[in-house]
Amino acid sequence: MELGLEVSEQAGWTVVRVAGEVDTYAAPQLRERLVELVTEGQTRLVVDLRGVDFLDSTGLGVLVGALKRARGHDGDLAVACAQERIRKVFEITRLDRVFPMGATVEAAIEAATSRPDPGEAEPLDGATGGR
Amino acid sequence: MELGLEVSEQAGWTVVRVAGEVDTYAAPQLRERLVELVTEGQTRLVVDLRGVDFLDSTGLGVLVGALKRARGHDGDLAVACAQERIRKVFEITRLDRVFPMGATVEAAIEAATSRPDPGEAEPLDGATGGR
Amino acid sequence: MGVLVDAPGVEAPPVQLTVPARPEFVGLVRLFVATLAASRRELAEERVDDLKLAVSEATTNAMESYRSAGRDAVVTVTWWDGPDRLVVSVADEGGGFDVDKVPKHPPVTTSERLRFERGLGIPIIRALVDECAFERTPKGTTVRLVMFCGPREDRA
Amino acid sequence: MGVLVDAPGVEAPPVQLTVPARPEFVGLVRLFVATLAASRRELAEERVDDLKLAVSEATTNAMESYRSAGRDAVVTVTWWDGPDRLVVSVADEGGGFDVDKVPKHPPVTTSERLRFERGLGIPIIRALVDECAFERTPKGTTVRLVMFCGPREDRA
Numbered sequence A, B: 001m002e003l004g005l006e007v008s009e010q011a012g013w014t015v016v017r018v019a020g021e022v023d024t025y026a027a028p029q030l031r032e033r034l035v036e037l038v039t040e041g042q043t044r045l046v047v048d049l050r051g052v053d054f055l056d057s058t059g060l061g062v063l064v065g066a067l068k069r070a071r072g073h074d075g076d077l078a079v080a081c082a083q084e085r086i087r088k089v090f091e092i093t094r095l096d097r098v099f100p101m102g103a104t105v106e107a108a109i110e111a112a113t114s115r116p117d118p119g120e121a122e123p124l125d126g127a128t129g130g131r
Numbered sequence C, D: 001m002g003v004l005v006d007a008p009g010v011e012a013p014p015v016q017l018t019v020p021a022r023p024e025f026v027g028l029v030r031l032f033v034a035t036l037a038a039s040r041r042e043l044a045e046e047r048v049d050d051l052k053l054a055v056s057e058a059t060t061n062a063m064e065s066y067r068s069a070g071r072d073a074v075v076t077v078t079w080w081d082g083p084d085r086l087v088v089s090v091a092d093e094g095g096g097f098d099v100d101k102v103p104k105h106p107p108v109t110t111s112e113r114l115r116f117e118r119g120l121g122i123p124i125i126r127a128l129v130d131e132c133a134f135e136r137t138p139k140g141t142t143v144r145l146v147m148f149c150g151p152r153e154d155r156a
């Protein structure tokens, strides 16, 4: 199955709306798109996972890679996610402490901008803006 | 999967609305219901297959059995069926020549009542009211 | 695996599903077929439905072949994705039968016809697929169904 | 078939799906699990999702174990429907590994963490199922996953 990937702008952030199942088959499509965006200089990203039915470790890995890349260019990567099922995957892996997260795109941006220093490479403790 | 089976009355006919997949697993449920109805004296039956996603030879067999039973009690059994996919199964097996059929319950009843002699045990040639 | 399967360009390995010979599993077989067929985008929806029904009929027969069997009876459905065709086999070890000796129905235009509730499965299979073969195996039957289709699109 | 499967009341035969070791088939494996799990109505939807994800992760690993394999590499997923549990195994012949030697990630609170895009599959599996075992087989690995659930309802 192909992934749905729509890019738009919101409040100075680049929003990537993802639809479908982000698994080992589809994750490369997402990686490619995110790398492209950062390469084009769009380093403030929101990945909107609200239309995603399934997300596995491969999908998480792509997001971690893109986060590292975005922060390396003084940007950030926030995650919008409303479904308990998807949120759970972040919680299990404790990546909800790494990504700024929110239940809507607005909330995800808010979480990213209220972090102590969005340009910094990592949260220094568990109390990040994303929680 | 359980079959949906709803019984109602229309123009003096007993309408059995079937929903789901009528296969070897579910067909016994349909058979049981139809036998019950004929036993209770409801011998003018319309089986409404418009909510059926799948019908196989087992399902057809149940309908043939019920038709025989209904006609044996001077009744009849008409079939309402709108989907090409389901209709095709009747056509392949030429059972569209045996059952009075229509795309709606009204049309199915019309096909049954316009047959030369609805109480007769069989159509005598291919030109039955159901075509 | 026989003539049909050694057709040029049919790649190993196939996809295979084994289910207990019980009616509640025939729906899983249909889902298997529908899902695999859907990945061949050049196959029209109607033909996917045809293949689904044909495999379902063969599976029902395979399950019924075990009428008196123990609890370990299974039916194995195997799917080969060829460049120009789909090949599906349905195998049982239910004792086998001679397809040429299966009795034919009286014509639908006679009242005799209504005596027969069974015997529609094989005619339906024959009507829906492009090729079919009923092979005897040491312990049962393998039904092979072939559906021709346009050349496979490359997957991403 | 190993300790977990010989658990009391687990009936033969299992349901089994074999797919080529290619990413496009992991979706079929998930559909297989979701469909079979759905027939256990006493299993909450959240736990069906958990099992689906765990099996998907194990299948992805099994597929990746064949990185340099030929075209006949397959992954076999087997489903046992026990009275008080579901047991799923995922088997490959991709050479095997020692689960105790898989490196651990640095804590998420350090910047080191971002260097690792991989290595989340096994932690996710462990978090989601009630029991899991990574068994070495002669040529590869069999991962067994167990989900406890209420007693099975009788099917019609």
Ligand SMILES: Nc1ncnc2c1ncn2[C@@H]1O[C@H](COP(=O)(O)OP(=O)(O)O)[C@@H](O)[C@H]1O
Pocket (backbone or CB within 6 Å): B057, C057, C061, C062, C065, C092, C094, C095, C096, C097, C102, C117, C118, C119, C120, C121, C122, C123, C141
């Ligand atoms: N796989 C099989 N193993 C044994 N006998 C079979 C098999 N498939 C078909 N048959 C025989 O052929 C007959 C006709 O099959 P079919 O046309 O599908 O109708 P039905 O299954 O309704 O009788 C069956 O009744 C059975 O005796």
Ligand SMILES: Nc1ncnc2c1ncn2[C@@H]1O[C@H](COP(=O)(O)OP(=O)(O)O)[C@@H](O)[C@H]1O
Pocket (backbone or CB within 6 Å): A057, D057, D061, D062, D065, D092, D094, D095, D096, D097, D102, D117, D118, D119, D120, D121, D122, D123, D141
């Ligand atoms: N079935 C398997 N066969 C061989 N090696 C495996 C298997 N499953 C896991 N591994 C090894 O364990 C490592 C960790 O697996 P996992 O936690 O799923 O993360 P990832 O697959 O993303 O690396 C893998 O990188 C691989 O080396």
